[in-house]
Amino acid sequence: MRVAVVVFPGSNCDIDLYEALTSVCKVEAAYVSYQQDNLAGFDAVMLPGGFSYGDYLRCGAIARFSNIMPAIQQFAAQGKPVFGTCNGFQILTEAGLLPGALKQNDSLKFVCKTVALRVENNQTVFTNQYQAGEVIQLPIAHADGSYYADQETLAALEANHQVVFRYATENPNGSLNDIAGITNRRGNVLGMMPHPERAVEQLLGNTDGLRLFKSLLAGQTIKEAAH
C-alpha cells in the first residue's frame, strides 16, 4: 500500500501523518504537494491538519482550489480511500467531498485536549478494526470544529450510518448530533476533527488511533487476497 500525504501551504500535521504511517505502521507514504495534479500510484490519500492558507477567508476555503484537488475528487469518485483530519476535514467539506461545514467552536477558543469518542460505524475501510459502540480516546486540537449541516442532511447522515465517530461524554465544540467524524455516502471518504495520528505510540501515552490506520491496511489486505 502507498499513501499520499497532501501538503498545502500552512499544513502542519503532515509530518505526524507521515510518521504514523511510515515509522509506526511501516506503510509506504509520500508527501504530495498541493501544486501536483495527479495521484497515480497511490492507494489512499490523506489530508493533514494545520492551517492551510492561514485559515484566511475560512478554514479550508482557499486550499480547496489547489491544483491537487481535481485529482483528489477523481480519486474519491473511483471509490478509493480519502481521509482528512482536522484541517483536512475542513478542506473536504469545503470541496464538497463531504456534506456540512465546520464552524467556530462554541467556546470561541482553540482547544487541545483528549476527548472520548464512540465508534458509531465499524463497517468502513477506516474503522473495521474497532468494535461497534466502542469508546476510544483521541486528541483534538482545533478552533473551528463545530460540525453543522441542515436537518435534512443530518437525517440522511444518520440514516445512512455516515456518522462514524461521535463525542461520547463531552461535546467540546458544539457539533450538531455530537458529530466528530463522518463519511460520504459511499463510505470511502472520511473526515474527522480528532487526530488519530497523534495516538499511535505508547511513549506519547495513547494508541487508540492506531487501529484507524490498521483498518485501512486490513481492507487493503482483503482486497489483495481477493485478486
Next chain:
Amino acid sequence: MTKKLTPEQIQQQKPYLAWGLSEKEYDYISQRLLGRLPNYTETGLFAVMWSEHCSYKMSKPVLREFPSTGKRVLQGPGEGAGILDIGDQQAVVFKAESHNHPSAVEPYEGAATGVGGIIRDIFSMGARPIAMLDSLHFGEIDQPRTKYLINEIVAGIGGYGNCMGIPTVGGETTFDPCYTGNPLVNAMCVGLMDQADMQKGRAQGIGNAVMYVGAKTGRDGIHGATFASADFADDKETQRSAVQVGDPFMEKLLLEACLELTHKHQDWLIGIQDMGAAGLVSSSCEMAAKADSGMELELDQVPQREPGMSAYEIMLSESQERMLLCIKKGFEKPVQDLFESYGLEAVVIGRVTAGHQYILHHQGNKVTDIPVSSLTDDVLEEQGTEVMPSRLQQAALQPVWQPTEFDFAATFYQMLQQPTIAAKTSITQTYDSQVRTNTVVGPGSDAAVLRIRRTTKGLAMTTDGNGRFVYLNPEIGGKLAVLEAAANLVASGAEPLGITDCLNYGDPHDPEVYWELHQSVKGMAAACRALEIPVISGNVSLYNETNQQAIYPTPMVGMVGLINDIQKYETIKLKNAGDKLFLIGTTTDDYAGSELQKMLQHEISGQLADIDLKQQVAGLQQVLHAVQAGLTSSVHDLSEGGLAIALAESTFATDLGLQVTVPLTDAQLFSETPGRFLISVAPAKVAQFTELMQDKALLIGEVIPQKKFELKTLTATYQLDLLRAQKLWEDAIPCLMKSKA
C-alpha cells in the same frame, strides 16, 4: 514624522532626545565617531542601535558575569540563539525573549509577535523549532483590564504558535499586583538541528549579495526597540503605533523556505539573520560587523507595503516575518526561485563591500555613510549606579513573619485556589501542545518532555521565575530561580544542559533597580557555575514600570535538559497504590515570599535563608540518579505552596489517594524551603532507593487505592477531600475570569 531636519537643525533642536539618544551620546557620535554632524537618517539609526534593547549598553557589564562556555557549547551568546551539543551530531538550540511592552499596549499582537520573533531566532540558526514555552506574569485577576490582558495575551501566543505548528509544551503563569500595569510575556523557543546545518548571521565576501526575504516593509513598529527602552506613563497612549502585527502563515512559509535553503543549499548561503528589533538596520549592520565587512544597500529595492516611506522608516520598521540573507554572488536567481516556490519574495537589496563603511542609498541620494562598527561596537557602555534598596535595609530590622493559629484544612483548600497555584488548564488547553507528535509530557508537570525521533533520547525543558524571592533578596532569589529550573528538569529525569534567560526589571537608571539587576545576575551566575551549566542566550527587558511603579525584579530562567533513555522520563503523578512516599530534603520555617504569606498577609516580607549551592547541587544529582536508575514511580519538585500542595497535585488526574504522617507542624506543610522533592517508590525498590538517597529520604507514607487524603502532622490528623480539592484547583482560574469585577 516631521519634515526632515538638516544636520544643523538636529544639533540645535535635539529631536534625538525623544528617540532615546542622550546629548552625551550624540556629541560622542558627531565629534569622535564621525567627525561631522550626523544627518536625519543616521541620527535615527544611532538612536535605535544605541538603545538598551539593541546595545545592552547598561546591562552588558553585568551580563559578563554569566558563565557562557562549556564542553557542549557550540554557540554562546551573540547570535540569534545559543547552541549546545547533545551527541549523535545533533544539537539543541534555544533562546527566550521578552515582549512585555508591546503586550501591555496591544496584548494580542504583542504576544503573537513575541512568539514569531523568537521562532525566527531559532530557525535563523538552521534549526527546526520543536517547542515553545512561555513565562507569563499578570496582575491579580480582579480587574477587567487584567482579564482582558490575560485573554488577549494567551490568545496571541496560541494564535501564532498553533498556526506555525510548533507545540507550546510548557511554561508558567503567576499572578501578583506588581504586574498589573506591566504584564511580563517571555517566550522561549527550542529547536533541534544536525550540527552540520549550523548557520551564523554574517555577511562576508566582497560582492556577495544581501537579500531580503519575507513580508514587505511597512510603517509598523518604528522605534519598537527604543519603545522597549522607556517606561510607561498614562499620557503616552500614542505608543500604540510601535506595536507590530503578526502573520503566522507568512512565517510558516518563511520557516519552511529558510530551512530548505539552510539544509539543502549551504553552498549558496553565507549567513542568515532575523530582522527583529530595529529591523533592517540591526540585522544588516550586525551581519556586516560580525564579519568585519562593509555593506552598501539600495533602499529603493526593499519591498514596501506603503508608498512614500523615508529611508529612516524603511531602516527602522519592525514589520514582522522578514529575514536577511547573505548569498554567494551568482546564486541570487536560484534563491529567488526557491522562495518563489513558497510564494515569497526574495530581493537583492545590496552587496558586501570592501572596507568597513555602512552606506545606504535612497532615491538617488546617499543617505548614510558611517563606519559599521559605530552602530554596533562603539556604543558607550553605561555603568549604572548601584544602591541597596531601602526596603531591604529596613527588612533586616523587622521581625520575621511566622504564621500563627490557622485552620489547616481551610487554608489547604484556599491555597489550591490561589491563581499562581491553581490549574492552568484553561490557558494551556488553548495551545496545541502535541503537534509534530513528539510531546511525551505536556503542560502541567514539573517540566515538559519531548522525544527525539530516531534516537533513544529526549529533551526536557522548563521556565521559572519567582519575582517574590528576588524582590526579598536578589542574589538568593537569582540562585533560587536557577535551582528551581534545575529541580524541574531533574524531577523529569533530565540532566540540565544550559540556560537562557529574560531579565525583567524596572528603570536601570534607578540605582536600586540596577543593584537588583546586578545582585540577581550574580546569584544566577553562581548557581550556573555550581551546576556547571552555561548561559547560552538571553534577553534583557528593562523599564518595566508604569507610573513609576516597578515590577518585582523578575529574572526568568529557561532551562533545557537531556534524557539519555526516554523510556525513563518521570512525571509528578502517582502511579500505583502501595507505593511508598518519600520527602527529600529538610523542611524549615521558610515563609518569606511564600504563597502562604502572600495569601494570609496580602504582602510579602522577610529574609530568605542563604543557600548552600554545593549541597543543593549534590541533592539534585542524587534525585537524578534515582530517576535514571528507574527507582521512582513519580517525582514532584516542591515549590509554591510547599509539601501540602505537592501532595495534592500528585493525586490530581489519578484514581489514587494518600496516607501521610509527617514530623512537621501544620504551617510547615506550606513552608517553601528550597531543594525538596516528593517521590513515590514501588515497595520492591525502596531498599535500593533509600540506600542511594542515604539520609536524605524520609518515609512519610503510602499511596492508597481510595481517593482519600489522610494527613497526620505534629499538630493533628486531617481527612482531606481530594475530589473537592481537585475541583477547587481546576475551577479557580475559570471562575475568577468569569466573575464580575
